[in-house]
Amino acid sequence: MRLHYLDNLRALAMLAGVLFHAALAYSPLIHPYWPPADRSQSQLVDIFAWFLHLFRMPLFFMIAGYFAAELIERRGMLGLMRNRARRILIPFAVLLVPIVMSLSWSTQWAAANVQHPSPVLQWVAQFSLQANPPQLPPSTSHLWFLYYLLWFYVLLWAMRSLLPETVWRLPERLPRWWICVAPMLLSPALASVVAPHPAPESFLPQFWAFAFFGSFFAFGTAVYRRRGWIDALSPIWLASIGVLLYGLWFALLRHATIDPSNPRAPWSLAILGAYISVLMTLACWVAGRRWLNAQSRVMRYLAGGSYWTYLLHLPLLFLAQYLLMDLSWHWSLKFAIAVFATLLLSYLSYELLIRRTELRRFVG
Amino acid sequence: MNSLNIPVIKRLIAKDWLLFQKQLAAHVLAGAFALCLLGLAKPWAFYLGSLLLIIVLVAASCFSISTSLVNERRDQTLAFVMSLPISPLDFYLSKLAGNLITFAVPFLVLAVGTIAVILFTPLPDGLVVYSMLLFGHILAAFCVSLSVAMAVESEGWNIFAMISSMVMINPFIMGLGQIESISAIARGPDIIFNAPVIAILAAQLVLSVALLCLTGWAHCRKTAFY
Numbered sequence: 001m002r003l004h005y006l007d008n009l010r011a012l013a014m015l016a017g018v019l020f021h022a023a024l025a026y027s028p029l030i031h032p033y034w035p036p037a038d039r040s041q042s043q044l045v046d047i048f049a050w051f052l053h054l055f056r057m058p059l060f061f062m063i064a065g066y067f068a069a070e071l072i073e074r075r076g077m078l079g080l081m082r083n084r085a086r087r088i089l090i091p092f093a094v095l096l097v098p099i100v101m102s103l104s105w106s107t108q109w110a111a112a113n114v115q116h117p118s119p120v121l122q123w124v125a126q127f128s129l130q131a132n133p134p135q136l137p138p139s140t141s142h143l144w145f146l147y148y149l150l151w152f153y154v155l156l157w158a159m160r161s162l163l164p165e166t167v168w169r170l171p172e173r174l175p176r177w178w179i180c181v182a183p184m185l186l187s188p189a190l191a192s193v194v195a196p197h198p199a200p201e202s203f204l205p206q207f208w209a210f211a212f213f214g215s216f217f218a219f220g221t222a223v224y225r226r227r228g229w230i231d232a233l234s235p236i237w238l239a240s241i242g243v244l245l246y247g248l249w250f251a252l253l254r255h256a257t258i259d260p261s262n263p264r265a266p267w268s269l270a271i272l273g274a275y276i277s278v279l280m281t282l283a284c285w286v287a288g289r290r291w292l293n294a295q296s297r298v299m300r301y302l303a304g305g306s307y308w309t310y311l312l313h314l315p316l317l318f319l320a321q322y323l324l325m326d327l328s329w330h331w332s333l334k335f336a337i338a339v340f341a342t343l344l345l346s347y348l349s350y351e352l353l354i355r356r357t358e359l360r361r362f363v364g
Numbered sequence: 365m366n367s368l369n370i371p372v373i374k375r376l377i378a379k380d381w382l383l384f385q386k387q388l389a390a391h392v393l394a395g396a397f398a399l400c401l402l403g404l405a406k407p408w409a410f411y412l413g414s415l416l417l418i419i420v421l422v423a424a425s426c427f428s429i430s431t432s433l434v435n436e437r438r439d440q441t442l443a444f445v446m447s448l449p450i451s452p453l454d455f456y457l458s459k460l461a462g463n464l465i466t467f468a469v470p471f472l473v474l475a476v477g478t479i480a481v482i483l484f485t486p487l488p489d490g491l492v493v494y495s496m497l498l499f500g501h502i503l504a505a506f507c508v509s510l511s512v513a514m515a516v517e518s519e520g521w522n523i524f525a526m527i528s529s530m531v532m533i534n535p536f537i538m539g540l541g542q543i544e545s546i547s548a549i550a551r552g553p554d555i556i557f558n559a560p561v562i563a564i565l566a567a568q569l570v571l572s573v574a575l576l577c578l579t580g581w582a583h584c585r586k587t588a589f590y
Binding site: 203 | 385386388389390392393396399400402403404477480481484485
């Protein structure tokens with residue numbers, strides 16, 4: 001049976017990724033670190049973008065964990081590995097180099113040609129003037145999600161090989177109030193990195209990312225084994241508490257002082273961040289089950305192209321935003337144009353290259 | 365020579381994989397932990413992580429050989445294998461392929477990962493040559509242990525071959541330190557393959573391939589398991 005709400009949730013979360021990455025160009029908070037950071041900025045962008053950041057990827061990992069458990073039940077561990085190799089490993093291996101190269105090319109082009117460069121572009125321009133510039137470490141770029149998913153599938157196999165069935169049945173005995181305590185266990189992971197937490201783009205896996213995102217993945221597998229466990233929760237209550245806590249989190253973030261030599265989030269931000277992530281992820285899940293569990297042609301189409309859009313969006317978005325950088329338009333207009341152009345090109349290429357070809361088995 | 369019984373060879377590899385699965389899972393977890401230590405980008409974590417990775421690699425190779433060959437003899441499951449429609453060469457190839465796959469996966473991940481860490485961190489790039497020599501030694505030691513395990517039935521000799529070949533990494537590291545032309549490369553910023561380095565790498569490779577071929581040749585000539 002097709003779970004429409006999970007398809008729809010996954011599509012919306014992937015499209016939210018485009019909005020999030022597009023918004024970063026107009027965020028005052030990340031302005032010194034983001035290549036297409038624009039002159040036109042707004043605090044409003046920070047408020048919305050970082051809220052999304054706290055639960056968008058956890059939701060992805062929870063959905064991925066749920067589907068992993070489902071695949072194991074239907075096709076066994078070998079079936080899971082074969083399916084994931086086709087859907088995750090091959091797209092990751094094939095697309096990583098072209099994506100990183102296109103990002104690098106557009107950034108170098110912008111550093112040489114944009115009249116109002118961001119701090120990162122200025123740094124790139126100075127860096128490229130050096131006779132023998134040192135090589136930057138290789139990165140997984142925004143495909144880090146796929147990279148960590150590959151790790152989590154391997155770790156899931158390892159844990160299932162080692163742990164007895166009684167351990168896997170533990171979540172079935174946990175009371176629902178456990179959800180109130182669980183975020184405390186995630187807070188050390190968030191306290192070990194800067195706030196808002198960065199994307200773990202390095203090829204060397206990070207402890208904090210394993211602990212934080214891996215917990216959501218594991219929770220997804222547990223929810224599959226105990227379907228209906230969280231369905232009784234109220235998405236409105238969860239989201240309301242999440243939004244209230246986010247207000248506090250954002251206020252603390254604005255006044256937080258972080259030591260540049262040891263960039264770590266204060267415990268207050270880490271604990272609040274963990275609670276917001278859990279509450280909002282659950283709110284999205286339960287809300288999706290209640291209100292998005294219907295088949296719709298539009299959503300089906302969006303869901304079909306969402307994976308391809310996720311893979312392709314960042315190079316397109318960067319290019320669009322570099323081209324818009326010198327224009328003295330309002331940030332909201334630039335944001336809308338960049339998002340529209342990225343989605344248009346992504347879905348157009350999906351329609352032409354993927355939807356009706358064999359490639360849909362990999363990235364459709 | 366009779367043709368190879370590929371379906372049974374595949375089944376034997378699958379059987380060994382199933383028996384080794386739990387140990388391999390533990391090695392994967394330890395390997396992931398070691399890589400996370402490297403990811404902390406602290407000097408103490410780098411040394412601890414690299415050491416743990418080498419231990420994992422050595423343990424994976426020794427356990428793989430031990431589970432698929434030594435324990436099989438001790439548990440007398442070879443008698444069952446002999447009842448299958450396979451020749452000694454089929455049996456040899458299944459063990460060779462199974463062990464090589466089990467060893468090659470962590471070996472390649474570790475080798476590529478180590479080289480990437482050296483190239484993309486402030487560590488001198490000359491360390492790539494040094495680490496390739498160390499990986500060459502581990503490969504040769506694995507081939508020695510695997511060949512002995514397949515050719516010699518004594519458990520004592522097998523354990524001796526495993527331990528001594530792997531432990532030899534210590535004198536090997538000390539020996540490399542004594543060769544000035546190699547230790548100078550390891551400290552330098554350039555990746556240079558000079559004559560002594562190429563000679564050692566070639567010797568390791570030739571030894572590894574020759575041992576496996578020799579064992580295969582011996583099995584090829586056998587008409588019975590004993």
